[in-house]
Amino acid sequence: MGVTQTHLFTEEQNEIAQLAKAIAHPARIAILQHLIKTKSCINGDLVLEIGLAQATISQHLRELKEAGLIQGSIEGTRVNYCIHTEKWSALKSLFQDFFESYSDCCDPNC
Amino acid sequence: MGVTQTHLFTEEQNEIAQLAKAIAHPARIAILQHLIKTKSCINGDLVLEIGLAQATISQHLRELKEAGLIQGSIEGTRVNYCIHTEKWSALKSLFQDFFESYSDCCDPNC
DNA sequence: ATCATTTATCGTAATATTGCAATGAAATAA
């Protein structure tokens, strides 16, 4: 026990949950917001911006990368991360559809 | 260690992360979808619908209730859960704003 | 009152997440 029973659920349910989990930490929200604001940034900037240790930031970056939400390109000794536009759009649509599946069905005009 | 450093982040970052965490499990997505489809339901229905034990479903329902996303009303020995409309709308707006903060800033037309 | 039904809670085990110091790896600068 202690492990999510993925096989019990649909692919969509698992996908929504997994992407929600990717953004289910304030540090990762902060990272994404910083990436959006500065259009790109590096690990070092984030360590100063957020108060967490370098190893911890790196770990959060990896999770966001594994979820496909960001991508990094190496520039010398630095790494330039930015939002993965296509994945971001896909996430937006997926969540939008999920949230609207409620309001749509209860909207008296439909 | 092992505990999220909430104090390092803004209230908004913590709120988005916390709500994302509330839906960051396929069982809770399945529960919400079932509530939306049937417009209301009870614990027992969900145990049959989803393959998890009654205690586990009850636990997930509590998490959704604590996040404010659903509310339950007692009907005899049963409990009738439904989506909390206002909170759902708030969640939708919060996520919509977050997702659009990227596309807006990168839209060449703005 | 007794029993059945339904949901919540408790206790516990297995696993996952969070955070960081220490160390590695890779490029640049001296």
Place this chain on the structure above:
DNA sequence: TTATTTCATTGCAATATTACGATAAATGAT
């Protein structure tokens, strides 16, 4: 070459999550 800088990875400790059996609490039925 020998530092220095920057990021990734490893290993570990603390805490959180997931799941379920057992049990409690509350209502309704007999």
